[in-house]
Amino acid sequence: MASEAKKETPSSPEKTLTGIKSNFIDSNTILVQRTLRAGQKIHFNGNVVILGDVNPGAEVVAAGNIIVMGNVRGVVHAGAEGDTQAVVMAFRLQPIQLRIANHITRSPDEEEMSGTYPEVAHIKDGVVTIEAFSTGGER
């Protein structure tokens, strides 16, 4: 089942390494090498890696994790099949809306979010939390 493989992906280093050897793509992860513009949508039953931006009006829905090597200004939904362990990571995380499993958060109405460093969003104590991304952590 896809859900089993999905759970392994973030925690098992061997699996990740294999992924790197096969050009970042295993059976459970897709690599998108372009910017997603308004109206474009990616829906994948696994992890999604994007080498580009996710512009306002674009949408990424993944059963697993979403990693964006660029700006996220659109809508992202990780763990869309209910996986509350899923994460969204981006170089600049400024989504209009960010969803993980059945949690929905939206950008604040007034001030601009000013993250100029890579951030990761995950569910912590039942709340979607955005933190600066640091290597060597648990995930």
Place this chain on the structure above:
Amino acid sequence: MGEVIVVTSGKGGVGKTTTTANLGVGLAALGHKVALIDADIGLRNLDVLLGLENRIVYDLTDVTGGRCRLKQALIKDKHCEGLHLLPASQTKDKTAVNPEEMKKLCQDIAQEFEYVIVDCPAGIEQGFRNAIAGADKAIVVTTPEVAAVRDADRIIGLLEAAELRNPKLIINRFRYKMVQQKDMMSIEDIIDILAVDLLGVVPEDEQVVVSTNKGESVIQDERSRSGQAFRNIVRRIKGEAIPLMNLNQNGMLNKLRRIIGLK
């Protein structure tokens, strides 16, 4: 049972969406229950103008496709009590809905709201036919340009063919000075061609750009001239007889100039 009004123009960029947003806010500010429907599927804008983009979970096609209930898709405005938005889908296109579904949707929404305003996409294809399917009344927006008036004329013909008679006209982005210098079509010229009732004239106003980019509505700006024009239009929609506002921005100044012989 509420009234379903479609805001249409034929030509793009004349201010359909801005008009829809302002009329919605204006009617809601007077205490009415208002729903705005963005029928521009695939190129939605109304949510951005109202600053509600970050609240969208379900959209119009989810409602017509039975993936959610109407109540789930309707978004409450953040400033204005009584104003609701049914957003369009951004990732689908005009063929995702058909006129029968739109008609049913408009009827359902009109059960609960006094005014339902439909923002029509540019063009005369399926998106237009969807948008007008459930409408009781039509408002045609045009600017004082030959191309926009030509398209408005075509739209009025199509509306009449669809049994939507006596549409009301809004002339947007009107520049009094240019008309005086005979560089722009006058109100009379436009009415002469289109032969429909005039609902209002909105002067060109930079403030519209400012408010639009902030997700606010110019109608809430007491000092703005275009806001005043929209407030007048709202009251005319309610059936009040409000005279056209004085479009000559420098009325007193011009009079003075004439007196001292500068003009």
